[in-house]
Amino acid sequence: MSAESDMEYSDNDGDDYDYYGEQDDCDMETVDRSKSDPEFFLYSCLKVEEVEKLLNESIELLSNSLQITPSLAKVMLHAYGWNAQEIINKYRENANEVLVYSRVKPRLPVGQANSSRTNCAVCANTPLLHKYSALACGHYFCNDCWAMHFEVQIMQGVSNTIQCMAQDCEVRAPEDFVLSHVTKPTLRERYQQFMFKDHVKSHPQLRFCPGPNCQWIFQAWTREGARRVECRGCELLTCFSCGAPHHAPTDCATIRRWLTKCADDSETANYISAHTKDCPKCQICIEKNGGCNHMQCGACRHDFCWVCSGDWKTHGSEYYECSRYKEDPNLANDSQHAQAREALKKYLHYYERWENHARSLKLEEQTLASLKSRINQKVMAGEGTWIDWQYLWDAARLLKRCRYTLQYTYPYAYYMEVGPRKELFEYQQAQLEAEIENLSWKVERAETTDRGDLENQMDIAEKRRTTLLKDFLEFNTNNASSSTKV
Amino acid sequence: MAALPRRIIKETQRLMQEPVPGISAVPSETNARYFHVIVTGPEDSPFEGGLFKLELFLPEDYPMSAPKVRFITKIYHPNIDRLGRICLDILKDKWSPALQIRTVLLSIQALLSAPNPDDPLANDVAELWKVNEIEAIRNAKEWTRRYAMDN
Numbered sequence: 001m002s003a004e005s006d007m008e009y010s011d012n013d014g015d016d017y018d019y020y021g022e023q024d025d026c027d028m029e030t031v032d033r034s035k036s037d038p039e040f041f042l043y044s045c046l047k048v049e050e051v052e053k054l055l056n057e058s059i060e061l062l063s064n065s066l067q068i069t070p071s072l073a074k075v076m077l078h079a080y081g082w083n084a085q086e087i088i089n090k091y092r093e094n095a096n097e098v099l100v101y102s103r104v105k106p107r108l109p110v111g112q113a114n115s116s117r118t119n120c121a122v123c124a125n126t127p128l129l130h131k132y133s134a135l136a137c138g139h140y141f142c143n144d145c146w147a148m149h150f151e152v153q154i155m156q157g158v159s160n161t162i163q164c165m166a167q168d169c170e171v172r173a174p175e176d177f178v179l180s181h182v183t184k185p186t187l188r189e190r191y192q193q194f195m196f197k198d199h200v201k202s203h204p205q206l207r208f209c210p211g212p213n214c215q216w217i218f219q220a221w222t223r224e225g226a227r228r229v230e231c232r233g234c235e236l237l238t239c240f241s242c243g244a245p246h247h248a249p250t251d252c253a254t255i256r257r258w259l260t261k262c263a264d265d266s267e268t269a270n271y272i273s274a275h276t277k278d279c280p281k282c283q284i285c286i287e288k289n290g291g292c293n294h295m296q297c298g299a300c301r302h303d304f305c306w307v308c309s310g311d312w313k314t315h316g317s318e319y320y321e322c323s324r325y326k327e328d329p330n331l332a333n334d335s336q337h338a339q340a341r342e343a344l345k346k347y348l349h350y351y352e353r354w355e356n357h358a359r360s361l362k363l364e365e366q367t368l369a370s371l372k373s374r375i376n377q378k379v380m381a382g383e384g385t386w387i388d389w390q391y392l393w394d395a396a397r398l399l400k401r402c403r404y405t406l407q408y409t410y411p412y413a414y415y416m417e418v419g420p421r422k423e424l425f426e427y428q429q430a431q432l433e434a435e436i437e438n439l440s441w442k443v444e445r446a447e448t449t450d451r452g453d454l455e456n457q458m459d460i461a462e463k464r465r466t467t468l469l470k471d472f473l474e475f476n477t478n479n480a481s482s483s484t485k486v
Numbered sequence: 487m488a489a490l491p492r493r494i495i496k497e498t499q500r501l502m503q504e505p506v507p508g509i510s511a512v513p514s515e516t517n518a519r520y521f522h523v524i525v526t527g528p529e530d531s532p533f534e535g536g537l538f539k540l541e542l543f544l545p546e547d548y549p550m551s552a553p554k555v556r557f558i559t560k561i562y563h564p565n566i567d568r569l570g571r572i573c574l575d576i577l578k579d580k581w582s583p584a585l586q587i588r589t590v591l592l593s594i595q596a597l598l599s600a601p602n603p604d605d606p607l608a609n610d611v612a613e614l615w616k617v618n619e620i621e622a623i624r625n626a627k628e629w630t631r632r633y634a635m636d637n
């Protein structure tokens with residue numbers, strides 16, 4: 001790492017850990033944290049200007065080393081995934097090969113017949129000699145036609161990959177050539193915006209935050225890891241590898257399958273989104289207004305589980321039956337119709353829990369907000385300082401993190417094959433779920449809960465979470481050997 | 487309407503003076519950017535003997551954008567869908583402003599001679615073309631007889 005001193009690291013959990021900017025500290029901490037936190041991933045959150053600077057460094061390096069224009073350097077960097085060193089090495093071996101691969105030059109030389117400067121093949125006009133121009137391929141067209149070509153391409157959102165106008169010619173128009181023909185300021189600006197977006201997209205180390213209207217860009221510092229990134233702007237958790245919401249312990253391909261399935265089956269699953277349920281004991285209607293799934297009926301004081309309506313006492317600390325789906329052992333003998341019904345039942349089992357935890361997360365978000373204002377009031381009233389109440393805040397944030405992981409354990413379990421590994425997974429999942437509900441219960445009643453008790457519960461829940469992740473989180477360890485920071 | 491670009495005038499003149507064998511393209515009397523096209527089914531193809539009507543429209547930014555072409559006559563072909571839309575690379579990403587109406591029509595004619603079921607637009611047709619070419623060709627001949635012959 002060399003040029004990052006002016007960039008801030010944003011770590012996975014915002015303020016849970018110290019920032020570190022120094023190389024030595026950083027390496028030490030990297031080692032420590034990658035051991036203790038299975039989701040640890042080294043990355044930065046950059047502003048547009050910072051990314052521009054970063055890209056410009058590569059462009060400058062390449063154009064200085066090879067003595068080429070920055071425009072050409074951009075074409076080549078785009079083609080080679082921004083690996084300037086690779087380009088420099090290959091260019092020294094065989095410059096022509098690099099130029100052809102980047103589509104700066106045509107593979108075969110262009111014949112004289114295709115490069116007339118008396119008649120423009122596109123508009124069929126006969127402008128003066130000096131009103132023609134061509135890319136490295138030598139396909140001459142009149143400047144008016146080039147301008148119109150670029151305008152149409154830019155309006156379609158094409159930028160780095162605009163090609164020569166000649167038939168079957170794949171030579172790309174570098175930025176300076178395009179800009180020398182495009183005069184409209186709005187169009188030039190649009191072109192440069194598209195160029196920037198395209199550069200970020202073609203850069204393996206960069207990814208736009210997918211949050212709506214969010215301008216932050218993530219920069220990955222390692223090639224492997226859990227790839228969880230949290231945006232400093234909109235706080236969205238994203239998977240750096242695939243751009244979907246962060247999804248540990250589920251892997252990228254599985255979460256894509258799951259989300260597609262949920263979208264396809266949304267009709268059937270709709271009925272689940274009810275926000276009210278009757279108390280299983282006294283049948284009074286109870287509205288769920290907190291994230292906790294441990295419900296207590298206001299009328300009869302019956303404790304029950306929101307998810308399965310079962311008695312909460314049976315959801316004891318050791319075994320939390322509610323999260324485990326029991327496949328019917330007689331399934332194979334059943335008719336096709338029954339199998340389809342069973343498949344839907346299985347899906348709904350996992351989907352209900354997935355949806356329910358998503359909803360709990362949203363509700364707990366509200367709890368977090370009201371907690372913040374309650375703490376503020378206490379501080380204003382002289383009941384201690386922010387530091388005194390910090391633990392409440394930490395508890396609510398930890399709850400959020402734990403429930404988030406729990407939500408994403410359901411797609412994982414859904415696609416797991418039945419067997420001892422799935423049993424172990426669902427056992428750990430059940431334990432995590434039980435501790436999360438305990439924590440949620442305590443956080444909602446935080447001011448009357450003993451601090452030590454709450455902190456103890458936090459510790460247990462987080463331990464369950466990291467244990468599950470350590471045992472089941474799978475990421476691209478195959479290039480772990482190349483874990484050098486870029 | 488804006489004056490017709492020289493390029494379109496020249497292309498139209500040439501299409502009238504030296505027509506492509508087996509293809510007629512005549513601009514509409516009311517709109518010089520709209521062409522009535524008739525393509526003759528190529529010899530030794532299941533479309534032989536048929537006359538296929540198409541429409542071709544040159545958009546405002548032609549030739550920077552490709553012409554819009556569509557079959558009006560029903561045709562059983564893996565690269566042409568029920569609405570007559572054509573799956574042809576030069577009408578999409580492989581379009582180049584140096585291509586002409588003439589080249590587009592020639593390519594469509596070639597597509598009739600050599601259907602490409604691996605790049606399908608009409609999935610059911612392409613599927614049959616791959617698993618049972620004989621039956622697919624029989625269907626294509628039948629459709630040619632029914633829709634492209636007596637008018």
Ligand SMILES: [Zn+2]
Binds near residue numbers: 137170171
């Ligand atoms: Zn060219």
Ligand SMILES: [Zn+2]
Binds near residue numbers: 122125141142
């Ligand atoms: Zn021209």
Ligand SMILES: [Zn+2]
Binds near residue numbers: 209214216236
């Ligand atoms: Zn964001």
Ligand SMILES: [Zn+2]
Binds near residue numbers: 239240242247251
């Ligand atoms: Zn992912």
Ligand SMILES: [Zn+2]
Binds near residue numbers: 284
């Ligand atoms: Zn009750």
Ligand SMILES: [Zn+2]
Binds near residue numbers: 322
């Ligand atoms: Zn339950």
